[in-house]
């Protein structure tokens with residue numbers, strides 16, 4: 001196993017693509033991921049001359065409850081050759097990565113999983129969800145708040161420099177408001193614009209609409225349109241890629257726009273926050289085809305530093321007994337004292353109030369999965385009466401944590 005060298009990237013990436021089924025990616029997509037590779041944080045496993053394992057760790061800064069950006073290693077591009085599977089190659093890459101991440105002083109590691117079954121054993125817990133919707137816009141009406149008509153909408157070329165910069169400025173303002181969002185690293189502004197023809201499956205190229213108030217961009221939506229007709233007429237679909245807005249009027253104006261596009265009768269979303277506010281604007285939530293899926297998995301690599309990096313909704317003073325077989329430096333008792341202003345988390349010999357594994361701590365960390373519901377499943381044990389209610393409330397987040405894009 002060794003650090004990936006730039007001249008080996010093509011072969012390394014080819015093996016990754018093969019492990020995912022071998023369907024070639026577009027040259028644009030390949031070039032984007034090549035440009036985003038942080039070589040000193042990516043590893044390959046070689047059997048002689050042959051690459052048989054791949055893994056990487058982006059150097060993200062992720063918003064945590066309280067709004068602070070915290071160092072989080074973004075685990076990515078994990079694969080093992082079909083000829084070498086189930087011999088522990090993944091396990092040794094996970095070992096190497098978590099040791100590296102610890103030595104880099106990064107308290108968290110995060111990932112999205114190709115299959116949920118893979119990463120729990122390494123201490124990753126499902127922490128956020130993505131909301132999918134298929135809204136019947138021929139039946140569902142939107143009622144918008146006052147001020148919506150003051151918003152001017154303007155169609156724009158999504159990848160024109162000025163348009164991209166305006167959207168990025170809105171995005172940057174949104175990042176601190178929701179746990180799970182990542183501050184953009186250089187080059188990542190191109191990811192939401194990636195639009196290879198081979199992925200469109202009958203839909204249009206990416207389109208962009210800007211929401212403006214008095215000439216200032218206060219929101220945007222990027223989407224494509226998939227036209228369709230039958231004997232009764234048009235029934236096209238608006239496929240929403242992303243939408244961000246700085247206030248309720250701009251937000252509602254963008255959704256109203258998407259609902260009203262001529263010759264369409266469906267709006268599809270694939271990844272929206274669980275608490276996305278449009279759900280409160282619609283006349284008929286049952287015709288919105290809602291479903292949820294697991295999204296971001298969180299691992300606390302350094303329990304003390306991770307718990308100190310976020311804030312707590314209500315005062316918390318509890319001792320956790322943490323079980324962490326894969327990263328034993330986290331094992332044992334930690335006293336967390338925190339509130340809305342900050343927190344300290346230190347080793348203690350005091351008796352424990354709550355017992356849980358690091359995986360549950362990861363699930364609860366961003367405030368989207370409650371300690372109470374994990375306890376109801378028997379995954380968290382209350383050892384002092386009252387400690388569960390105290391900690392569960394303190395850990396919760398008013399805003400559902402959400403990861404806006406894959407990596």
Ligand SMILES: CC(=O)SCCNC(=O)CCNC(=O)[C@H](O)C(C)(C)COP(=O)(O)OP(=O)(O)OC[C@H]1O[C@@H](n2cnc3c(N)ncnc32)[C@H](O)[C@@H]1OP(=O)(O)O
Nearest residue numbers: 019076077078079080085086087088089090091111113114
């Ligand atoms: C963040 C990301 O990049 S997600 C993408 C993950 N990659 C993929 O899905 C690509 C296709 N799959 C693969 O490349 C491989 O099967 C991997 C990477 C998932 C697993 O690699 P392996 O080297 O086979 O894993 P390894 O041998 O270390 O397995 C460790 C344990 O996990 C289990 N395991 C690993 N993968 C899976 C899986 N997909 N389903 C069920 N169990 C699994 C193994 O059975 C083993 O269990 P055991 O310790 O009880 O025997």
